[in-house]
Amino acid sequence: MSKKKRIIKKVEEISLPILQQLNFELVDIEFEKQGSNWYLRIFIDKPEGITIDDCQLVSEKIGKCLDDIDPIEQSYFLEVSSPGLDRPLKKDKDLKKHLGDMVEVKTYKPVDGIKNFKGILKDFSDKSVFIETEEGKITEIDRALISTIRLAISF
Template sequence: MVKKKIEDIVAEIAEPIVERHSFELVDVEFIKEGTNWYLRIYIDKPGGITIDDCQIVSEEISDILDEKDPIEQSYFLEVSSPGLDRPLKKDSDFEKFKGELVEVKVYKPIDGRKIFEGELVGLIDGKIVIKIDDRNVEFERAQVALVRRVIKF
């Protein structure tokens, strides 16, 4: 049996809580920064997440995490909005943000570049497709380190 990652376990716990409040679970990350561990849960809703929304979800998730205790080490729990320039990870993100300007960062250079910016065409046949200068550019998911929205003010 494959051991589940902490992020997957927490996502299973968080999803019903987040959905009950009509929010979207955007991402869960469990990372070490310095000597401390952080469990970060990112939530969103149309119109944006408020501090009160984060507090409600944080309290409910905290209670269940205390009860189930799936994480051995101590950590800080943070529930927040993913921000305007949120990374696109789920298939639904690529549908939701079609037509918007995105930045694609790849692990290894392609034609001497590691960063590409263009209009998100979508996720087509498992490939991330963006339009740059009137031509579509495709990226295999395995070669992509990050896709995020570009916000220009």
């Protein structure tokens, strides 16, 4: 396991009990270097949506625990936010929660000559995701070929 993945796993172990106590869902954790700075991003959600006050509360609680335990050697910026309207669907629980919703899928390589799909998430398995396109066609996409799946935003 890479150092980055170990850090994310440790932050998840620290964050989950705090988030459960506060009735928030942990959506994702990222630990990335941008320029010369490292960023630890924690994405949270709850059924009625996330407010700035929610982000501040979680940042203070998790930040204090991270300072006490100090699992990350280098300095970093902690950011807590909502996953946004066009949230990525990274885990099976995300896919299950959004069955029947409109999604956008981007692939690394073309599937039937197409790399960008938009349609209703109909089903998924360990190996595939099934999208119903606007034409009513069900397209099976190998999960190994998927770079991102996001909720589609309609205006």
